[in-house]
Amino acid sequence: MSVVVVFEAYAGLARRVLAGPARLGRTRLVAVDGPSGAGKTVFAARLADALAGATPEATRPPVVHTDDLLDGWDDQLTFWERLEEQVLTPVRAERPGAYRRYSWVRRRFLPTPVPVPVAPVLIVEGVSAARTAAVASLTLAVFVTAPQPLRLDRAVALADLVVEGAPVLPHAAERYYCRRG
Numbered sequence: 001m002s003v004v005v006v007f008e009a010y011a012g013l014a015r016r017v018l019a020g021p022a023r024l025g026r027t028r029l030v031a032v033d034g035p036s037g038a039g040k041t042v043f044a045a046r047l048a049d050a051l052a053g054a055t056p057e058a059t060r061p062p063v064v065h066t067d068d069l070l071d072g073w074d075d076q077l078t079f080w081e082r083l084e085e086q087v088l089t090p091v092r093a094e095r096p097g098a099y100r101r102y103s104w105v106r107r108r109f110l111p112t113p114v115p116v117p118v119a120p121v122l123i124v125e126g127v128s129a130a131r132t133a134a135v136a137s138l139t140l141a142v143f144v145t146a147p148q149p150l151r152l153d154r155a156v157a158l159a160d161l162v163v164e165g166a167p168v169l170p171h172a173a174e175r176y177y178c179r180r181g
Helices: 010-019 040-052 079-092 132-137 148-157
Strands: 028-033 063-065 097-103 108-116 121-125 138-143
Touching (some): 010 040, 028 040, 028 132, 040 063, 040 121, 079 121, 132 138
Parallel strands (some): 028 121, 028 138
Antiparallel strands (some): 097 108
């Protein structure tokens, strides 16, 4: 199977989004989904920038990152309830939403809410952002992908130290770890 690569301008996609139906109240909901390290966050930011410049009266739309709604590493599924209750439901009713961002350092939600204004477009970015529960409200679902080795390289580039979790050499695991070259 061959893959056809087509380059398109973000400005054209911004016009497509703005021309699409608003299905979350008067807001057009865009979900940017895909696996970890694929480039979802960068894509969402570039689309938001393009939407800000799409019309003279346009402003940069809010971007909600699903990682900010996770309650730690063990919460890969239940964050959606927080997103729906705190952001999507109010915006659907044409009221501003707000959510508390999770601090991965403090391991708890921060006390100061992040406001989500009612806007012509709302972008939700993160793994499973385009889930079935969102389909009826979506104007556009985007799936960003990249080869697994590149996604791994991007994740590892953020680390100060990379440890081999399954070393093949014998060692005293309680005393030594194996650092990757």
